[in-house]
Amino acid sequence: xxxxxxxxxxxxxxxxxxxxxxxxxxxxxxxxxxxxxxxxxxxxxxxxxxxxxxxxxxxxxxxxxxxxxxxxxxxxxxxxxxxxxxxxxxxxxxxxxxxxxxxxxxxxxxxxxxxxxxxxxxxxxxxxxxxxxxxxxxxxxxxxxxxxxxxxxxxxxxxxxxxxxxxxx
Numbered sequence: 001x002x003x004x005x006x007x008x009x010x011x012x013x014x015x016x017x018x019x020x021x022x023x024x025x026x027x028x029x030x031x032x033x034x035x036x037x038x039x040x041x042x043x044x045x046x047x048x049x050x051x052x053x054x055x056x057x058x059x060x061x062x063x064x065x066x067x068x069x070x071x072x073x074x075x076x077x078x079x080x081x082x083x084x085x086x087x088x089x090x091x092x093x094x095x096x097x098x099x100x101x102x103x104x105x106x107x108x109x110x111x112x113x114x115x116x117x118x119x120x121x122x123x124x125x126x127x128x129x130x131x132x133x134x135x136x137x138x139x140x141x142x143x144x145x146x147x148x149x150x151x152x153x154x155x156x157x158x159x160x161x162x163x164x165x166x167x168x169x
Contacts, residue, residue, distance in 0.1 A: 071097055
């Protein structure tokens with residue numbers, strides 16, 4: 001399977017947020033931001049896999065700055081890591097006040113997607129070709145996050161089955 005570069009899959013999605021996107025405090029609802037993050041990342045995953053993908057996980061989400069109604073929100077999504085069937089996609093979110101031109105970084109997220117075949121089963125994806133030091137750094141960091149996610153998943157399974165299949169320390 002021929003590899004692909006991150007540039008071949010990256011996207012930028014911009015959306016002007018409107019009053020129906022507001023929460024009771026008058027800011028854009030966090031769920032609206034999460035939906036667009038998932039949409040942007042899913043699009044990157046589909047571009048890379050050239051097939052269906054599903055969200056397997058979203059890492060911790062911290063909202064660093066509010067997004068206000070009327071602003072233009074931009075979601076920059078790129079492939080960070082590719083395994084056999086799974087991919088980590090990073091999304092950076094920025095809000096722009098269209099009246100002043102001020103752009104604020106509001107949050108970012110790492111999402112894991114799994115590629116599916118026509119029967120809905122995991123399928124292999126093209127490897128990621130790293131072209132520069134920044135992409136190599138993002139790959140290494142994503143690999144560490146993957147290792148941490150897998151360890152956490154193992155701990156959860158261990159606690160759910162009462163420790164029957166856990167290794168003793």
